[in-house]
Amino acid sequence: MAAVTEKLTREAAGLAAAATGTGPVVIWMEHDPYDQLILARCLAAFAAAGRMDGLQLILRDGFPGRARFIGLGQLPPPALRLLWADRRPVTPAILGLGQAVWAALRRPDPRDLAAIAAGGTPALPQMAPALRRYLAELPGLADGLSLTERLTLEMIAETPAAPPTAGRLFGRLMRETDPLPWLGDAMYLAILHQLAQARDPAIRLVGAADGDPYRAIVALTDAGRAVLAGRRDALSLAPPTRQIGGVQIDPAARHWRWDRDAEWIVETGPAIG
Structure with a gap:
């Protein structure tokens, strides 16, 4: 924990200096949402400091020859040199959008963030879809599952006779199933552990003999199959309370959910007594 705190403190000092x-x-x-929310944080810091001169942005959501563009790490050095020539000035509208997103992200009520996403973000066209993907990590209105959780349970259910490893699930999520991949592997492992730590867990983790968390087997439980079939709500399984930005999801209290069809926020009552 001390190392994490030191790293975050160092990064905050670097941003303040910039x-x-x-x-x-x-x-x-x-x-993706990971980078777009970091971008909002950076833009808010620049705006608060009154800094705009000399700010430029490189942001792409695709690249020729990459049918599924996940990020800059896919690109060779010549492609990065091309992107350098594509940089553009940060405008007042971009700074203002960053401030608005960063403020909305930290609020316990996610409706302001949803409103920004629904209204479109012409100053940064990539921001709105990133926010919608981020909001899809709230419990789904119909099933109580975040989108990542839903995709995970579906992937496991595809091979009932041979449950996949955590690493294989993460690879498929990034390469195939997530509409806008954004999670790091450690973030994904935390989601798996949340699913496994419910009072009535949706999945069972069987650790690898060598202790490698990515080689752990991930299997569906009866409760997980019931959630996938629509017979149970995932939050009724009593998972741990979790935080999504400023929003706390406590299954035993009123909480916010994401309607995937309407792409909007809904407040619901407790899922468990």
Whole structure:
């Protein structure tokens, strides 16, 4: 924990120095929720410091020859040099959008964030779809599952006779099933552990002999199959309370859900007594 705190403190100091400095700053970002929310944080810091001169942005959501563009790490050095020539100035509208997103992200009520996503973000067209994907990590209105949880249970159910490993699930999520991949592997492992730690868990994790968490077998339980079939709500399984930005999801209290069809926020009562 001390190492994590030290890293975050160092990063915050670096951002503050950039926001109050005078030299040129070029921000490289990807189009997924992880990067777009970091971008909002950076833009809010620059706006608060009154900094705009010398700010430039490189942001792409695709690249020729990449049918499924996940991020900059896919690109060779010549492609990155091409992107360097594609950088553009950060405008007041971009700064204002970053401020609005960062403020909405930290609120316990996610409706402001949903409103930004629904209204479109012409200053940064990649922001709105990233926000919708992020909001899909709230419990689904119909099943109580986040989109990542839903995709995970469906992938496991596809091979009932040979349950996959955590690493294989993460690979498929990134390469195939997630409409806008954004999770790191450690973030995904945390989601698996949340599913497994419910009072009536949806999955069972069987650790690998060598202790490698990515080689752990992930199997559906009867409760998980019932959730997939629509016979149970995932939050009725009593998973641990979790935090999504400023929003707390407590199955035993009123909480917010995401209607995937309407792409909007709904407040519902407790899922468990």
